[in-house]
Amino acid sequence: MMPQPQTPPAHVGLLQIMNGIFVAGAVSCLAQLGIPDLVEAAPKSAQELATQIGADPQALYRLLRATASVGVLSEGPDGKFSQTPVSAVLRSQATPSLRAFAIMSGREWHGRGWSHLDYCVRTGKQAMEQIYGVPIFEFLKQHPAESQIFNDAMTELSMIDGPAVAEAYNFAGIRTIVDIAGGHGLLLATILQMNPHLQGTLYEMPHVLDGARSGPLMPVMERCTLASGDMFSSVPAGADAYIMKHIIHDWPDDRCVQLLQACRKGVNPGGRLLVVDSVIQPGNDFSPGKLLDLQMMIFPSGCERTEKQFRDLFAASGWRLNRIIPTAAPDSIVEGVPA
Numbered sequence: 001m002m003p004q005p006q007t008p009p010a011h012v013g014l015l016q017i018m019n020g021i022f023v024a025g026a027v028s029c030l031a032q033l034g035i036p037d038l039v040e041a042a043p044k045s046a047q048e049l050a051t052q053i054g055a056d057p058q059a060l061y062r063l064l065r066a067t068a069s070v071g072v073l074s075e076g077p078d079g080k081f082s083q084t085p086v087s088a089v090l091r092s093q094a095t096p097s098l099r100a101f102a103i104m105s106g107r108e109w110h111g112r113g114w115s116h117l118d119y120c121v122r123t124g125k126q127a128m129e130q131i132y133g134v135p136i137f138e139f140l141k142q143h144p145a146e147s148q149i150f151n152d153a154m155t156e157l158s159m160i161d162g163p164a165v166a167e168a169y170n171f172a173g174i175r176t177i178v179d180i181a182g183g184h185g186l187l188l189a190t191i192l193q194m195n196p197h198l199q200g201t202l203y204e205m206p207h208v209l210d211g212a213r214s215g216p217l218m219p220v221m222e223r224c225t226l227a228s229g230d231m232f233s234s235v236p237a238g239a240d241a242y243i244m245k246h247i248i249h250d251w252p253d254d255r256c257v258q259l260l261q262a263c264r265k266g267v268n269p270g271g272r273l274l275v276v277d278s279v280i281q282p283g284n285d286f287s288p289g290k291l292l293d294l295q296m297m298i299f300p301s302g303c304e305r306t307e308k309q310f311r312d313l314f315a316a317s318g319w320r321l322n323r324i325i326p327t328a329a330p331d332s333i334v335e336g337v338p339a
């Protein structure tokens, strides 16, 4: 008789799930210390790396051994640690890189936010104001070092989903596009590079726009305008399309309606609304969006939405949901046309 595969007991599965926080913490620390960059050229021992970064060799060895146990670095028989495909993604110059994203998840504000998830669930409110007295984007404005990490993390995510969006959508009928709250501009830069006929505008908060001036848009700056402001007060008018990635999921319905109505008012006849976000499928299926949704509950005050929720949001703002276009990334493009 063939041996039957054994299902691990439920407590083993649960311990694995709970250990996820140790894995994330260790990988975040590895990224913060810059170790993946230091082992790119050749394997190194904990002692060598500790001398390079000014760390305790034994403590560093324990960190490296822990991350190697989950495939982030590999320990050789000589005790030296070498790069693996996963650790390579944590290098600062990797494409895509997730170094800033990993660092961000280890920041104090991030950890404190997650430790308040029960507060968010009990009250339906976001945690940042409870902890720091200000909402997330105000907190970032007041803390330039954290803002830099956050903006870099957003740019890193755009290295992955930017090309996926630019490839999935046909921009042929569009001449002018505004990227609402587009961070440092990598999504817009990717779209402009792939569509030489397009003119773009990056719209952002003033302190974020400062970082965009020397950022990814530089090679296409002759076809791009930078505009700063508060998207809830006004948006640049007269565009054929408004695109917003990871914006609608940051906000509750009433703020989204306010923003989408402003875009409706500003859009040229026959124009488009392009919302790039996860579209949640009801049921038990795994999707990253269902976990990201908790992040939206803790830090801003938004949520990931189902198709029906997007349809209702669009209808309340003068738009009609025309179609949902999947991309090679977990996000979809939810396309609106004037109702």
Ligand SMILES: C[S@@+](CC[C@H](N)C(=O)[O-])C[C@H]1O[C@@H](n2cnc3c(N)ncnc32)[C@H](O)[C@@H]1O
Pocket: 137, 154, 155, 157, 158, 180, 181, 182, 183, 187, 203, 204, 205, 208, 229, 230, 231, 232, 244, 245, 246, 247, 250
């Ligand atoms: C989750 S990030 C997404 C950035 C970018 N769209 C991306 O996908 O990488 C949200 C962005 O919204 C911007 N933002 C927040 N409140 C804003 C406001 N009132 N007006 C303009 N931009 C705002 C933030 O500065 C931040 O860059």
